[in-house]
Amino acid sequence: xxxxxxxxxxxxxxxxxxxxxxxxxxxxxxxxxxxxxxxxxxxxxxxxxxxxxxxxxxxxxxxxxxxxxxxxxxxxxxxxxxxxxxxxxxxxxxxxxxxxxxxxxxxxxxxxxxxxxxxxxxxxxxxxxxxxxxxxxxxxxxxxxxxxxxxxxxxxxxxxxxxxxxxxxxxxxxxxxxxxxxxxxxxxxxxxxxxxxxxxxxxxxxxxxxxxxxxxxxxxxxxxxxxxxxxxxxxxxxxxxxxxxxxxxxxxx
Amino acid sequence: xxxxxxxxxxxxxxxxxxxxxxxxxxxxxxxxxxxxxxxxxxxxxxxxxxxxxxxxxxxxxxxxxxxxxxxxxxxxxxxxxxxxxxxxxxxxxxxxxxxxxxxxxxxxxxxxxxxxxxxxxxxxxxxxxxxxxxxxxxxxxxxxxxxxxxxxxxxxxxxxxxxxxxxxxxxxxxxxxxxxxxxxxxxxxxxxxxxxxxxxxxxxxxxxxxxxxxxxxxxxxxxxxxxxxxxxxxxxxxxxxxxxxxxxxxxxxxxxxxxxxxxxxxxxxxxxxxxxxxxxxxxxxxxxxxxxxxxxxxxxxxx
Ligand SMILES: Nc1ncnc2c1ncn2[C@@H]1O[C@H](COP(=O)(O)OP(=O)(O)OP(=O)(O)O)[C@@H](O)[C@H]1O
Ligand SMILES: [Mg+2]
Numbered sequence: 303x304x305x306x307x308x309x310x311x312x313x314x315x316x317x318x319x320x321x322x323x324x325x326x327x328x329x330x331x332x333x334x335x336x337x338x339x340x341x342x343x344x345x346x347x348x349x350x351x352x353x354x355x356x357x358x359x360x361x362x363x364x365x366x367x368x369x370x371x372x373x374x375x376x377x378x379x380x381x382x383x384x385x386x387x388x389x390x391x392x393x394x395x396x397x398x399x400x401x402x403x404x405x406x407x408x409x410x411x412x413x414x415x416x417x418x419x420x421x422x423x424x425x426x427x428x429x430x431x432x433x434x435x436x437x438x439x440x441x442x443x444x445x446x447x448x449x450x451x452x453x454x455x456x457x458x459x460x461x462x463x464x465x466x467x468x469x470x471x472x473x474x475x476x477x478x479x480x481x482x483x484x485x486x487x488x489x490x491x492x493x494x495x496x497x498x499x500x501x502x503x504x505x506x507x508x509x510x511x512x513x514x515x516x517x518x519x520x521x522x523x524x525x526x527x528x529x530x531x532x533x534x535x536x537x538x539x540x541x542x543x544x545x546x547x548x549x550x551x552x553x554x555x
Numbered sequence: 556x557x558x559x560x561x562x563x564x565x566x567x568x569x570x571x572x573x574x575x576x577x578x579x580x581x582x583x584x585x586x587x588x589x590x591x592x593x594x595x596x597x598x599x600x601x602x603x604x605x606x607x608x609x610x611x612x613x614x615x616x617x618x619x620x621x622x623x624x625x626x627x628x629x630x631x632x633x634x635x636x637x638x639x640x641x642x643x644x645x646x647x648x649x650x651x652x653x654x655x656x657x658x659x660x661x662x663x664x665x666x667x668x669x670x671x672x673x674x675x676x677x678x679x680x681x682x683x684x685x686x687x688x689x690x691x692x693x694x695x696x697x698x699x700x701x702x703x704x705x706x707x708x709x710x711x712x713x714x715x716x717x718x719x720x721x722x723x724x725x726x727x728x729x730x731x732x733x734x735x736x737x738x739x740x741x742x743x744x745x746x747x748x749x750x751x752x753x754x755x756x757x758x759x760x761x762x763x764x765x766x767x768x769x770x771x772x773x774x775x776x777x778x779x780x781x782x783x784x785x786x787x788x789x790x791x792x793x794x795x796x797x798x799x800x801x802x803x804x805x806x807x808x809x810x811x812x813x814x815x816x817x818x819x820x821x822x823x824x825x826x827x828x829x830x831x832x833x834x835x836x837x838x839x840x841x842x843x844x845x846x847x848x849x850x851x852x853x854x855x856x857x858x
Contacts, residue, residue: 350734376736388731390724401720404736425717465736 303328303500304349304380304469309358310524311344318344320524322358326469331491331501333511333532336521337544342504343385345521346473349502350382351375362469377406381467383458385474385504391447395438395457398446399429402464429464435490436460452483459490469500476507488514512536520544561692565764567804568699569757573777574784574796575706576754581785582719583746584726585638589630589646590754590781592653593623595773597755598762599657599673605684605763606671607664612684612763616702620755626653627751631744650778658770678769682762699760706753710793722746726790754781776819783822787829789836798838 304326311319319341326332334342347353349360351372360368367375390398403425433439436456441449446457455475462470476484484507491501491514505511511518512532520528520535522544528535535541556564573594580587601619604610610618630649637645663672673679685695713719724732725742733739762768783803788795803822811818829837836842 352730352734372730372733373736373738376734382734384731384734388728388734390727390731392727393720393723397720400717401724401737402735461735 303363304502305361306345306349307359307361309345309348309360310356311341311348311353312356317524319348319355319521322521322524322526324519324526324529326500326502328500329495329498330516331495331503331514333515333518334502334504334521335506335508335511335518335535336527340521340544341524342521343473344524346382346471346502346504349375350380350471373404376404376465376467377409379405379468380471381462381465381469382471383455383462383473383475385477387454387458389446389454389458389461391445393446394443395433395446395449396429396442398457398461399432399464400425402461403428403466405465405467407466428466432460432463435463435493437486451478452480455479455483456487459487463494463499467499469502470494471502471504473504474506475503476505476510479507481509484510558692561696563805563809564696565692565699567801568696568703569760569764570780570784570804571703571797571800572706572753572757572760573781574788574800575710575793576750576752576757577781578750578785578790578793578796579710579722579753580746580750581782582722582726582790583743584729585634585743585746586643586782587634587646587747587750588643588775588778588782589627589649589653590750591773591775591777592650593627593751593754594758594761594777594781595653595657595768595770596623596626597758598768598773599660599679599758600755601759602679602682602762602768603662603672606666606679606682607662612698612759615684616756616759619759620752623755623758624748624752627754628744628748630751631747632740634747635740635743647775647778650773650775654770654773657773676770678767679762680767682766682768684763686766695764699764702756702760706756707793707797714792779826783826785836786826787837789833789838791835795836795838799836802837 306322306324309319309322310317322345334345336342344353348355351367351370351374355368358368359366362378362380365378367378370378390401393401408425430439433442436459438453438457438460441453446454449457455478459472459475476487479487488510491503495501503511503515515532517530518532518535519526520538520541527540527544528538530538573590576593577587577590597619600622601615604615604618605612630646634642634645657673658676660673661675663670663674669681671681690698721737721742724735724737725739729739780803784796784799787803788797788799807818807822807825811821833842
C-alpha cells in the first residue's frame, strides 16, 4: 500500500534519513522504531508531504506521491498526527473534528454550499462518531487547548480519522500517556485495523509497539538496521546494540 | 442630531467596514497593511463610475469592490511566500504603490461647463452623486450603515460556518491545517480577495460621502486603522471590530479632539498595550468580566 524506496533527507550535513526502503502492506500495523534522532519523524514528515525528500521515492497505492504537498497526501487517503501535538487550540473539540473532514470523498459528495456554509447533517453525524470512538463526547464544547494531555493526544488521532483515511501515520501517539491510556490506545488501534485502516506507528513505548504491530522496521542514524515481526526484531543483535548505544534506551520522548 | 454628529456616524460606519476588511484576512493569521490601497481602488473606481459614467451608487460601489478584489487576489499570491514582518513590509509597499498610482493618474472629461475626474495630485473633486440626487446627510448615514450591517451579518454567519473554521484553522496552525487537507493557497488568497472586496466597498462609500478624495487619504494611517480595529476588538467575532471602530473614532478621535496630535500617540500606545497585555482584544470575555467587577454593573454587553 505504501512503498518507500531509497528515501533520503539531508539537513545540511546531517543525514536524517539515509537510503531507507520499506513497504507497508494494506491492513497491517507497521511499527517504525529507533533511538532518539534516528529519523522517524523525518520519515513521517516526508510521507505526509511536509518535507520534500532529498532523494528517493514514495508510492501510495501505486501512485507517486513523493512531491505531493500535505493537503494532497491527505486527499490521497493519508492522515497523520504530530509528535508535538498540533491541535487548533482556540477551537472546540467538535470544531477541530468538523474542520478536518476534507477527504476527496467528503469533498465530492453532498452539496458544496451546505458543506461550506452550514456543515451538512452527515458531517455532523460523523463528528459524533469520532467523538464517541475517542471517548471525548463529554468534552465536545471544550477548547482543545484546555484538554488534558492524554485527551489532546486522543483528539489528534480523532482529527486524523475525521478525514476517513485509508492510511494513518501516528508519530508517538502514546508519548506521555499512563499505562491505562496506552491500553486504550492499543485497543483503538486494533479496532481501526479491523475496519481496514492501515497504520504506520512511530513509538518509543515498547509495550505498545511489541503488542500491537504486525511488523517493525528499526532505524538508527537514518538507516534501516532491521525489519521483521516484533519477536524477530527483539532478538536482533544490531537492534540491541543500537538501543544500548543510545544510552538509556530511548524510552523518553 | 446636528450635521457634525451625522458626519461622525458616517465615518464610524465606513471605518467599521474598513476594519472588517482586515478582520477576514487577519483570521488566517496574515497582517495586511495593504487595505488602504484596496480602499483607494474602490474609491477611485466607484467615483469615476458615478461621475464620469453616471452610474447609480450601488452598481458603482459593487464594481469598485470587485476591482479591489481582483487586485487583492493578485496580491494574495506573492503574499503567500512571505509571512510575519515581511508580509507587513510587502503589503505596505503595495499600498504605497497604489497611492502613488492615483497620485499620477489624470483622467478628466468635460461635463457641461465643468471638467470632472481624477486630477493626479490635485485629487478627485466633485464626487457629487449624493447631493445631486437629493440624499440628505441622514440618508447617506443610513445607507452606509445598511451596507455595514449587511457585511457584518455576512461575516458573522461565515464565522459560524465551516468556511469560518477553515480560516481560523489556518490562522492557528498552518502546518496542522495543511495536514487536515486544507489548501493554504486557496484559503489565504480567498481571504485576501474577500478582504479586498470589503475594503473596496468602504472606499466607494468614503469617496461619495466626502465628495473629494486625494491620494493622501489612503496613506499608512488608514492602513493602520484598518488592522487596529480587529486587533483592538479581538478576533472572537465581528462585534469586537465594530466596537473598536466606535471606540476609536468616537472616544479617541472626537471626544479628545482638543488633544490634537497626542491622540495619534495614544492610538499607537493603545495598540501596543493591547497586543502585549490583551492579545484577545479590548472586548474579550475576560475584560468584560473584569469591567463588571470594577463597575459593579450587572449587565454589560457581551463581546
Ligand atoms: N528541520 C530540521 N532541520 C535540521 N535538522 C533536523 C530537522 N528535523 C530533524 N533534524 C535532525 O534530523 C535527525 C532526525 O530527527 P527526527 O526528528 O527524524 O528523529 P526521531 O527519530 O523522530 O527522534 P525522536 O525519537 O527524538 O522523535 C536529528 O539529528 C535531528 O536533529
Ligand atoms: Mg520524532
